[in-house]
Amino acid sequence: xxxxxxxxxxxxxxxxxxxxxxxxxxxxxxxxxxxxxxxxxxxxxxxxxxxxxxxxxxxxxxxxxxxxxxxxxxxxxxxxxxxxxxxxxxxxxxxxxxxxxxxxxxxxxxxxxxxxxxxxxxxxxxxxxxxxxxxxxxxxxxxxxxxxxxxxxxxxxxxxxxxxxxxxxxxxxxxxxxxxxxxxxxxxxxxxxxxxxxxxxxxxxxxxxxxxxxxxxxxxxxxxxxxxxxxxxxxxxxxxxxxxxxxxxxxxxxxxxxxxxxxxxxxxxxxxxxxxxxxxxxxxxxxxxxxxxxxxxxxxxxxxxxxxxxxxxxxxxxxxxxxxxxxxxxxxxxxxxxxxxxxxxxxxxxxxxxxxxxxxxxxxxxxxxxxxxxxxxxxxxxxxxxxxxxxxxxxxxxxxxxxxxxxxxxxxxxxxxxxxxxxxxxxxxxxxxxxxxxxxxxxxxxxxxxxxxxxxxxxxxxxxxxxxxxxxxxxxxxxxxxxxxxxxxxxxxxxxxxxxxxxxxxxxxxxxxxxxxxxxxxxxxxxxxxxxxxxxxxxxxxxxxxxxxxxxxxxxxxxxxxxxxxxxxxxxxxxxxxxxxxxxxxxxxxxxxxxxxxxxxxxxxxxxxxxxxxxxxxxxxxxxxxxxxxxxxxxxxxxxxxxxxxxxxxxxxxxxxxxxxxxxxxxxxxxxxxxxxxxxxxxxxxxxxxxxxxxx
Ligand code: ADP
Ligand code: MG
Numbered sequence: 243x244x245x246x247x248x249x250x251x252x253x254x255x256x257x258x259x260x261x262x263x264x265x266x267x268x269x270x271x272x273x274x275x276x277x278x279x280x281x282x283x284x285x286x287x288x289x290x291x292x293x294x295x296x297x298x299x300x301x302x303x304x305x306x307x308x309x310x311x312x313x314x315x316x317x318x319x320x321x322x323x324x325x326x327x328x329x330x331x332x333x334x335x336x337x338x339x340x341x342x343x344x345x346x347x348x349x350x351x352x353x354x355x356x357x358x359x360x361x362x363x364x365x366x367x368x369x370x371x372x373x374x375x376x377x378x379x380x381x382x383x384x385x386x387x388x389x390x391x392x393x394x395x396x397x398x399x400x401x402x403x404x405x406x407x408x409x410x411x412x413x414x415x416x417x418x419x420x421x422x423x424x425x426x427x428x429x430x431x432x433x434x435x436x437x438x439x440x441x442x443x444x445x446x447x448x449x450x451x452x453x454x455x456x457x458x459x460x461x462x463x464x465x466x467x468x469x470x471x472x473x474x475x476x477x478x479x480x481x482x483x484x485x486x487x488x489x490x491x492x493x494x495x496x497x498x499x500x501x502x503x504x505x506x507x508x509x510x511x512x513x514x515x516x517x518x519x520x521x522x523x524x525x526x527x528x529x530x531x532x533x534x535x536x537x538x539x540x541x542x543x544x545x546x547x548x549x550x551x552x553x554x555x556x557x558x559x560x561x562x563x564x565x566x567x568x569x570x571x572x573x574x575x576x577x578x579x580x581x582x583x584x585x586x587x588x589x590x591x592x593x594x595x596x597x598x599x600x601x602x603x604x605x606x607x608x609x610x611x612x613x614x615x616x617x618x619x620x621x622x623x624x625x626x627x628x629x630x631x632x633x634x635x636x637x638x639x640x641x642x643x644x645x646x647x648x649x650x651x652x653x654x655x656x657x658x659x660x661x662x663x664x665x666x667x668x669x670x671x672x673x674x675x676x677x678x679x680x681x682x683x684x685x686x687x688x689x690x691x692x693x694x695x696x697x698x699x700x701x702x703x704x705x706x707x708x709x710x711x712x713x714x715x716x717x718x719x720x721x722x723x724x725x726x727x728x729x730x731x732x733x734x735x736x737x738x739x740x741x742x743x744x745x746x747x748x749x750x751x752x753x754x755x756x757x758x759x760x761x762x763x764x765x766x767x768x769x770x771x772x773x774x775x776x777x778x779x780x781x782x783x784x785x786x787x788x789x790x791x792x793x794x795x796x797x798x799x800x801x802x803x804x805x806x807x808x809x810x811x812x813x814x815x816x817x818x819x820x821x822x823x824x825x826x827x828x829x830x831x832x833x834x835x836x837x838x839x840x841x842x843x844x845x846x847x848x849x850x851x852x853x854x855x856x857x858x859x860x861x862x863x864x865x866x867x868x869x870x871x872x873x874x875x876x877x878x879x880x881x882x883x884x885x886x887x888x889x890x891x892x893x894x895x896x897x898x899x900x901x902x903x904x905x906x907x908x909x910x911x912x913x914x915x916x917x918x919x920x921x922x923x924x925x926x927x928x929x930x931x932x933x934x935x936x937x938x
Pocket of ligand 2: 544
């Protein structure tokens, strides 16, 4: 037996238990070893009754003075005990006659549980206990602390505890769970052997620092976290190496064409945009695929950068695909890109789910023939009927809205079946959700990163205020004033309920109400349940200035770009996450006017909600906000749930262990160079879905 075997190899574990353990993520014996206790109970020593404090969990030994059966609302058994002149009470609600009979006055009882202040003395409700005839102090005290594991329905604490104990006992045999990290790779950590670290985590001694163990700051936990982070880095390196081994079309951008493109823009790209465009064009020249993430705060002008890449690719005779998360955004991109690229003689098409079959057919046919051009679309792009035999570049906008698998599905559109054309397109991935460095190091270590760290000139930071619903009338006045001054405003409806239908309904009601309350203004409405054409119509009217106030659901969260809009009101702002609020707010502040964002909230505000609104009020910097978001929500949420597959750590925690990432990266490099034989076992041990790293 070794740790890589299924738990069913262990005594007492049949298919039923195995299925329930699986709910805890425990399939193999090693998963038990890596299943960390939530906390520990100290049953290694006895507490004098006089030293007990409410709230502590303690083991006591005392003599039974008095046993009383009470019939109140519930039958209960009250056992009064004392030792060395101090008294306390043990209280039971469920007990058998046999149990009761054993509680004899004069007998000794050892009890463990949480101490609480009772009506007359300290008490423990339902302790774990044993009764002895005489004072049995030294008997059967636990030699180490008792671990308390996360459990789930159908798997008892005792079961997990016993299985984990059995697994830990096997660590006696070095080959059971072999040491894979050479000591030299442990970075600055004290050289704790793997088996030693696991023993400490499961069965710490009375003198180990429990707080450090439960919080994960203990060297034993850090030792495992480092190994896990290192394994993840290895996976990312392999993934990248494999991806880059495939051939991609080498594209030499035509400098005349790019100059024409920039002329057609009508504005001068910022220094940051120029730099990122150069980085991308540099990648495209190689015959191995680009894998580049472009990070740029909302409004930093990522679309222009993507357009330059697409122009280079299409002018070289290839196809480029630009995928956006919503139809609204796809249509907007299509319009902008067509306006920029078609004057250069490059074709730009649109492919969304709501196109009629009649409209799609000729597009699909042209794409299938391999006609050069840029196609902008939504998820519709990776449907079966879509074939892109000359795909040279994929661009994913707002990538946090997509899953890794969707990115791969689009990439896999490349290549003709005869294999005559290089099969791996270049990939450009764009995100407005600034990713804190630690997270980027881990989640996107397989990508090169470019950062657009500059906004187009003349932008003024959005002024943000948080206003209670009680002052809604004042907000209406601001809306009216802004619109009368010739500017435009958004009113974003969010709802408590998850249901989109309800949210849209609320938006409809709000739009009607606002139209009455602000009778001088043209009020429009856009929500997710309107058909695509109606949505586009609403948005176009807003863009053209025929609508003053656009009431919308969060469908306008990403991408929508109307520079004349300078005021945004967000209802129920306390319900939204920081990243989403920042994205929404990014819809204003796009023109030269000073813009404002009003966060309407329903008091009273909870602590986290208050912290979020405050963070938003204080900063317009997406990176700063993302850092706060990471603190408030944790990495899974920040990356978007669909991204988290590769991010589910068993031991490591990207916030807590940020300072281990450097060592994990250099360790991964050294391991690849010096101990290539350890790579597969490490991946197998740690990486949940190791297979996925085989693919990019
Ligand atoms: P995002 O990075 O949020 O996707 P967009 O690409 O939508 O930003 O650009 C936001 C707005 O700024 C658009 O109206 C775009 O045309 C404009 N823009 C982009 N770059 C510049 C620039 N260098 N100078 C002026 N305006 C720009
Ligand atoms: Mg954008």
